Amino acid sequence: MAKTVVSFTLNGSPVDVLVEPRELLIHTLREKLATTGPHIGCDTSHCGACTVDLDGLSVKACTVLTVQCDGAEMLTIEGFAKAGALHPLQEGFSQEHGLQCGFCTPGMITRAYRLLQENPSPTEADIRFWMAGNLCRCTGYQNIVKSIQYAAAKMRGETVATSHPVLAE
């Protein structure tokens, strides 16, 4: 099949890639654009490890064709830290121990980013409902919820502190 040039903005920079129509976005990102933050977990649109922000929507990059992204604005975990400073979500996941192995974390943070754009003050129930497309297989979700609550508070301009008993000392 003929390849086509697809142009989009990735983390603020314009990119052009040459792809077959059947190429999935996750492969373009990881193999052609050195953007390996979005992970391939299940490859069946269940786990959310490949989540990217596409034109203001959280999507699973394993279930989007790259040719569908022409002209899009895309954000991946690589676009979060600015000038060496962690994004509040990254800081939250660090401060509240929102990860163990970290495999799900880029997808978690990218998804949580869109959630907080849509709802800056989510309840715990809101967070659990709207994060349900991201799976963590290390442990429970309690610290992930706390991490997002930490980031939400920080992004609202409130003073935040870790709830972790050792880090807090």
Place this chain on the structure above:
Amino acid sequence: MIPRPFEYHAPSALPDVIALLDKYGDEAKLLAGGHSLLPMMKLRFAGPAHVIDLRKVASLKGIALEGGEIRIGAMTTENELIFSALVAEHVPLLVEAARQIADPQVRYKGTIGGDISHGDPGNDHPAVMLALDAAFVLAGAGGERVVQAADFFLGTFETAMAPGEVMTQIRIPVPGPGTGAAYAKLKRKTGDYATAAAAVVLRMKDGTCAAARIGLTNVGPTALNAHDAAQALLGTAVDEAAIAQAAAKAMAICEPAADLRGDEEYKTAMAGQMVERALRLALSRVK
């Protein structure tokens, strides 16, 4: 997993979509949100030579109140339904159902038109459409036609849509005063298809049931219109005896396929339970 090679088309006007469907016939598949088609293509269960993406067709988007109906463009996503104040006000059942479909990321892409026209008995909108007495606008080379939900679902992956047609709009009559509705879905986890689910719309008048419609998800080759179960409610106060009777009649038409979610007997029993739950909830919402 990577799909077989195909040629990609992304027309921006409906006539171009129809012309492409006409030109490529069986070789073409319409791509809406892609969360049924792309997984099937990745698993090589589907291998269309031509994929016609509907994402640029602006006329397939949007939600409006027109002529006593909520009219929804077929490419409207599940999250757009959930976030719509118009839908929440006039057809809250649709919000309740959409919130139980798949997961947040899938709901940003998955569309109501795709969910309905795919013909998958596990999809949730078909039963909801049966309960709401919805109609679908289908466009093809010969023009437009409107098909009632009750006449649309023919079998697994089989609908009244003719080759060369595309679903453009979903029309839902706004339920009148005295109506209560609910969608009760049993699923093992977020993102799973229903083990069984029931959509119910009830209209009460002077304490008795004046109208009722019940749709069932994933307990037959297609979404089931539980007509006899709904008829059994008419004239009753929708008390526990009537609810049990309706559930029994709904269970009588179930023919689920056994899979990891359960065997036939279990799924049928759960369909009865979902009918009971949805009826109680719908009754409590009557206003």
